[in-house]
Amino acid sequence: MSSYMGHRLTGTNLTPPFNKLNKKSFDTYFSSIKAAFWGLETKGFRSIHSPIESAMSSTAGLVIPCKAAVAWEAGKPLVIEQVEVAPPQALEVRIKIKYTSLCHTDLYFWEAKGQTPLFPRIFGHEAAGIVESVGEGVSDLKVGDHVLPVFTGECGECRHCQSEESNMCDLLRINTDRGVMISDGKSRFSIDGVPINHFLGTSTFSEYTVVHRGCLAKLNPLAPLDKVCVLSCGISTGLGATLNVAKPKKGSSVAVFGLGAVGLAAAEGARIAGASRIIGVDLNPSRFEEAKKFGVTEFVNPKEHDRPVQQVIAEMTNGGVDRSVECTGHIDAMIAAFECVHDGWGVAVLVGVPNKEAVFMTKPINLLNERTLKGTFFGNYKPRTDLPSVVEMYMNKKLELDKFITHRLPFSDINKAFELMLKGQGLRCIINMEE
Ligand code: NAD
Numbered sequence: 001m002s003s004y005m006g007h008r009l010t011g012t013n014l015t016p017p018f019n020k021l022n023k024k025s026f027d028t029y030f031s032s033i034k035a036a037f038w039g040l041e042t043k044g045f046r047s048i049h050s051p052i053e054s055a056m057s058s059t060a061g062l063v064i065p066c067k068a069a070v071a072w073e074a075g076k077p078l079v080i081e082q083v084e085v086a087p088p089q090a091l092e093v094r095i096k097i098k099y100t101s102l103c104h105t106d107l108y109f110w111e112a113k114g115q116t117p118l119f120p121r122i123f124g125h126e127a128a129g130i131v132e133s134v135g136e137g138v139s140d141l142k143v144g145d146h147v148l149p150v151f152t153g154e155c156g157e158c159r160h161c162q163s164e165e166s167n168m169c170d171l172l173r174i175n176t177d178r179g180v181m182i183s184d185g186k187s188r189f190s191i192d193g194v195p196i197n198h199f200l201g202t203s204t205f206s207e208y209t210v211v212h213r214g215c216l217a218k219l220n221p222l223a224p225l226d227k228v229c230v231l232s233c234g235i236s237t238g239l240g241a242t243l244n245v246a247k248p249k250k251g252s253s254v255a256v257f258g259l260g261a262v263g264l265a266a267a268e269g270a271r272i273a274g275a276s277r278i279i280g281v282d283l284n285p286s287r288f289e290e291a292k293k294f295g296v297t298e299f300v301n302p303k304e305h306d307r308p309v310q311q312v313i314a315e316m317t318n319g320g321v322d323r324s325v326e327c328t329g330h331i332d333a334m335i336a337a338f339e340c341v342h343d344g345w346g347v348a349v350l351v352g353v354p355n356k357e358a359v360f361m362t363k364p365i366n367l368l369n370e371r372t373l374k375g376t377f378f379g380n381y382k383p384r385t386d387l388p389s390v391v392e393m394y395m396n397k398k399l400e401l402d403k404f405i406t407h408r409l410p411f412s413d414i415n416k417a418f419e420l421m422l423k424g425q426g427l428r429c430i431i432n433m434e435e
């Protein structure tokens with residue numbers, strides 16, 4: 001039996017209008033009303049209570065049955081199951097996921113090679129959705145708000161949240177091993193009363209999910225959710241790693257290791273910062289053609305050289321690059337990314353998620369020679385405070401997102417997105433939760 005608070009909403013006792021509006025019709029209805037009312041809201045009619053709120057709130061406090069892609073075992077295809085999603089508890093929000101995409105971090109933890117295995121689990125952390133209901137104490141988000149869930153949060157009160165320099169919130173910082181909500185140590189997902197683990201506090205491979213309020217960034221309602229969903233992890237991470245952490249100067253040289261979506265977003269950051277040389281490093285030569293659209297000016301495939309890639313880059317740049325950003329998760333690339341920066345001023349930033357047992361080895365003299373090694377989660381952005389402005393960069397056409405979106409798939413084909421990433425094909429694959 002489920003121990004969740006709230007009533008169960010099962011297939012047989014669905015209450016109208018949820019019953020009527022379930023799945024596709026629910027959203028079509030919702031979107032048309034929403035479109036009509038955003039217009040009014042932006043013209044100063046915010047106080048109007050739209051039918052959206054009553055439609056959405058009909059499920060508040062109830063357990064929602066819906067589809068989710070469950071990973072039962074490491075490396076085995078996900079299975080679309082009917083799960084029950086409990087109502088949000090204090091400071092939590094239940095959201096309807098509209099679009100999600102796959103980031104390599106999902107893949108690592110699904111493969112569970114060199115990571116802590118935790119199954120059954122609902123993966124997914126790069127997504128966009130709409131608030132369905134809020135738990136007690138949530139005052140700054142309401143039903144119908146558009147949101148991006150983020151794998152690392154911002155409580156707003158701890159020393160990290162108070163610091164201008166850190167986004168490593170004491171309460172809500174990334175925790176890849178936790179499969180439950182922090183408030184009560186329980187999962188909000190279950191199948192026939194058996195709990196299913198969360199992933200990164202987001203679990204977006206589900207039509208509905210419950211997220212701590214501090215892990216949700218409120219969005220400009222005009223932002224297209226099928227595009228800005230990629231800002232909820234990969235693109236903001238890469239962009240911020242360059243702009244906020246590596247901080248290249250105009251005219252400088254930047255090496256980017258790994259030309260997946262995160263690395264190409266790092267390259268985009270280098271282009272925006274005015275770097276004059278952007279050197280892309282990847283083992284997969286098919287990445288190079290794509291990378292040209294992101295301002296990458298030169299390419300190095302470590303496999304094509306008989307000496308270490310850091311040496312190749314040092315030779316190309318008269319002693320080393322000014323900045324490097326590592327976006328592969330492989331320890332050799334991390335070490336090379338550090339050792340290829342110029343002495344005296346070079347800064348290397350690690351972004352890739354390594355194997356749990358990986359150890360970073362370099363000679364201390366490389367640091368003494370005035371190189372700096374840094375690392376970052378989510379590009380140092382505070383999700384609630386900073387993410388809306390990254391969305392505005394897209395809305396103001398300062399940041400292109402379309403070029404990162406190479407595939408689209410219906411939710412029923414989610415395993416194909418895993419296959420694409422395993423084969424190194426494409427950048428981001430947007431999964432439409434309604435198909
Ligand atoms: P991706 O699979 O799309 O891209 C990774 C690229 O790295 C691939 O093109 C691959 O060929 C290349 N690569 C692998 N090993 C390499 C090596 N030794 N040398 C050079 N290139 C190599 O993955 P992604 O979604 O872009 O994610 C990239 C990394 O960033 C992953 O490790 C992911 O877990 C991590 N990540 C970190 C954060 C963070 O906040 N720190 C956030 C998101 C993703």
Ligand code: ZN
Nearest residue numbers: 103105233234
């Ligand atoms: Zn990610």
Ligand code: ZN
Nearest residue numbers: 155158161169
């Ligand atoms: Zn905090």
